[in-house]
Amino acid sequence: MLDKFREECGVFGIFGHPEASNLTYLGLYALQHRGQESAGIAASDGTSVRHHKAMGYVNEAFNSDALAKLPGSLAIGHVRYSTAGESLVANAHPIVVDSVHGQLAVCHNGNLVNAGELRDALVRTGAIFQTSSDTEVVVHLFARSREEGVETAVVDAISQVRGAFSFVMMTRDRVIGVRDPHGFRPLALGRLGDAWVVCSETCALDLIGATYVRDVEPGELVIISKAGLKSIKPFAPARQSQCIFEHVYFSRPDSYVFGESVNEVRTQLGRALAREASVEADVIVPIPDSGVCAAIGYAEASDIPMRMGLIRNHYVGRTFIEPQQSIRHFGVRVKLNPVRSILEGQRVVLVDDSIVRGTTSRKIVRMVRGAGAREVHMRISCPPTVSPCFYGVDTPRRSELIAATHTLEEIRKYLDADSVAYLSLDGLTDAVRGGKSKYCTSCYTGVYPVAFPRDEAAYLQLALKLNPEPAKAETSAPIADLAKQIVVG
């Protein structure tokens, strides 16, 4: 695997279209980059909710027979990469339950930080859990709610969970989209003729020919039924903490996320990086695909030409068998190959969006040197990643994050680069509307907007990656800003 944070999940829902499950399949196809472990769809024909889920990519999990068994004009779907709970089909979404309030199907993108605590309380009162997914607590809370009616029971259940969530839910006759009050994860609203669509990213709207209307707002619940779209904001307002990593890496560059073009933000990050960390060089080379937008911005602002000096093999897939440790370096070679005619004798600026452990970056720098580059300068379009994420993103332990345990000079030496520079936190937050007041930047600062209870470590798979010390409270001092120190060897 390339050395990156792993995407979380993608959600999609549609109300009022005769081909709801087929369109959901296509929507999930567009969101495949957000999760590749499992895929699932639930559909309703107005009388009952049916569902199908399986491990694998969307096109492996579904065939035309499976889709034909999901009739109706309402559907929701999910692609999953497990951030909490094991990678099993039982944990795949949608989670579908039958309750006193009727059937409910739930798809979740995010991570609930109090799921373990709620689960323990529910188990003590007799609840039997079928999965290890944090999302299942929501369906139990819904089923046990004493509120009258589906909408109030959903609100009652969601009011009890904390953390990051963009939910798409479905009952027999309505689709519900919810975003947590902090707005960690994205959720867009669109229209396809008379049908309504909710989805993680607008690239899913583009694929099915739908039009982007607006984002579901932080703390907003949209209920779509035959009566139309109803919006309510039943939760106490909270400080906005949209995930800035969606712009840095996760989302597709052709999407609009949190109301802004990912491509434009990423290109702006490259421009800012060039201004903060310029270097005498002959050619800008992106590390594909993640570094391309930032490299375009860096080249534009530095007036140095950008060339595709590394070519990515797009057909590696998941079936590639890693060779034994002794010849493991083939792993990167299989994915990327240097273009000697572009690199030989040149002073090269390699641009990437992030460094996690540094293992892949080091192999790439060596590969570029091996192709004859005279100098290799590494430029990263975000600040040093020093802390794990607890809000729905799979990150290694703090001790495995190279920037958490090494100085910039040590990173340069490890990568075998002539210089290394990261974008500053200000450079990052200045590139998005609302900046620090609207975005979560915890993986760069170690300052967490939503406290993470220590005893959750016993439950959440993600939390098992914690170091012995508990997650810092919001008052913790941020790390020193390393970004403007350019270390030259």
Ligand code: SF4
């Ligand atoms: S910690 Fe990082 S990856 Fe997690 S939500 Fe915040 S910005 Fe996103």
